[in-house]
Amino acid sequence: MLSFLAGRESGSTNPFLLRRAEITRRIFSLDLSKHRDVERIDSLGGINSLNIDTIENRYLLSGGSNGGIVIHDLENFQGETKFTCRQICHIPNSDNNAHRKSIETVQWYPLDTGLFTTSGTDKQLKIWDTNTLVPADTYSFDGIVYSHHMSPIATKHSLIATGCDKSTIKLVDLRAGSSTQMLKGHKAAVLCVQWSTRDEFILASGSSDNGVLLWDIRTAKGCLMSLDQHNGEAASAANKIKTAHNGRVNGLSFTADGLHLVTFGTDSRLRLWNTTTGKNALVNYGNIENDGRKSIKFSLSSGACPDVIFVPDDSNLTMLDLHGGNQIKTLRGHYNQVNCCVFHHDRQELYSGGNDRNVLVWLPQTDHAYDDFLKTDSKTKDKHSFTKRIAATTDTWSDDDD
Template structure:
């Protein structure tokens, strides 16, 4: 680190290298926080989905297996316990407006924290008014909704892509409040959908048919690309169908620059694809446990070198070098299946949710040491104040 500081001061290197090196160091030192946690929400039950707003990077939205929804403030630490992210509001499953079954996906509206969206196994997609905690709009589908997503870079459309039990993907125009388009190409349930972080018209989808399709929604002919794990070389003479995995595809994530796509399948494999050519990069991440029948939330870091992919592995979280496939770390802390994880790019913190009904906080190790010092100093100050108060002379010269 001193080398980067010296280089920056002398002007011999790009100043951004220092920040990138520090961000990388912090990501590589992530561990379960011993002194900071997230206030437990009784509204959630099993934690299926997490999302952080992209406007302030402050509010954590979560969806639960019982149909409940919660929002936590990742900045405001009031009161005596200053090491807990508090829940600022929630929608319990007992609410007349809540989902009747499990919430599978949650997402903030990319341009404003005044709206967020949720969907689940009750076949409903809801658009919520954050201030009123009431649905602003609702859409019903014929089958279970496994995943939905809004483009993080869109300026020309406000479409929500919805993947459900049926083999088609439906696009909902949020401005018009109606169904806009239907994408046909998969042969089975669509488990996950993601818009490109580079091009607002490019959409990726993963399905139970083992396939991953890339779509340009401006073109009516269908998908523009079907990803092939064998890069055009048939696995056998009897199998000429292009498949991205040898199992259901239930995890998708674009890199920050949109040049690569990460896919996760129930063949226990993670794959990296070039989005321009559709080629499998053939990076070997090893075997990662995945037998899920629903969408799993995976994350890719930003602002560091090399990029790091964070993916659930049963009750653990695995961190890999994205382009080399080398394992960086195993994060252990959950007692049951991890369903989702979301990375905070400003703080270099990681949040994960699972079937143990917990949302865990993963911090760079140096942050936990600092917060422990604050906690100790706070206690010492409190004890000192108490001793002063106990020995203060309360004598008064006033007559009784």
């Protein structure tokens, strides 16, 4: 790190290298925080989905298996070493406007924290007004809504893609207030959807039919491409159907530059795809336990070298080299199945939620601020104790008393 600082000062190295090195160092040192936690709300049940707003990068939105919704403030205004992220909004499942069953996906409106969206197994997608905590609009579907997503970069449309129990993807237009388009191509339930981070008209979807489809919503000709794990070389002559995994595809995420797509299947495999060619990059990540029948929310870092995949692995989180496939480390802290995680790109922090009803905080352990705090606190207490002992045994006699 000192060499990067010296190089930046002398102008011999690109300042970007220092930033990338520091981001990488912080990500690789992530561990369960000793001094920060998130206020627990037992009425939420298991935590199924987490999302951090992209405007202030301050508010953490959570959706639970009991249909409840909570917003936590991540900002530490007091500057205290030991800090709890307190809830600032809570919509319990007893609220008349709340979801009646499990919430599967939550997301902030990308352009304003005044709105957020939720969907779940009660077959509804709700658009919430953050100020009043009342739905501004509600959309009902024929089946369970496993996943929904709004484009983080869209300027020419305001569509919400929804993956449902049916084989079709419905696009809901916030401006029109209705479902304006249906995408047909899958043969079973659509478990996960996500818009490209590079092109606002490109959408990816994963299904129980083992397939991953890329869509260009501007065309009516069907899907843009179907991803093939064998890159066109079928395992057998009889196998002519393109599949991305040998099991349900219940997780996917674009890289920050949109050039690659990571998919997760119940064959316990992660796969990396080139979004331009649709080719499988054939990166071996090993076995990552996944037998879920619902969407799994994993997260990707950005700006590091190498970038990292954070993926739920039973009761743990596994960190993997995005392009190399090597396992970097395992994050242990949950007591039950981990369902979701979200990476804070500005601070290089990770938040995870699971069936143990906890939201855990994973922070870079690049310094020992908390350990130093404990040592200082301990020394202070010892000093006070010593002073009290001295005071108690001090002889108050003086020569003046003679």
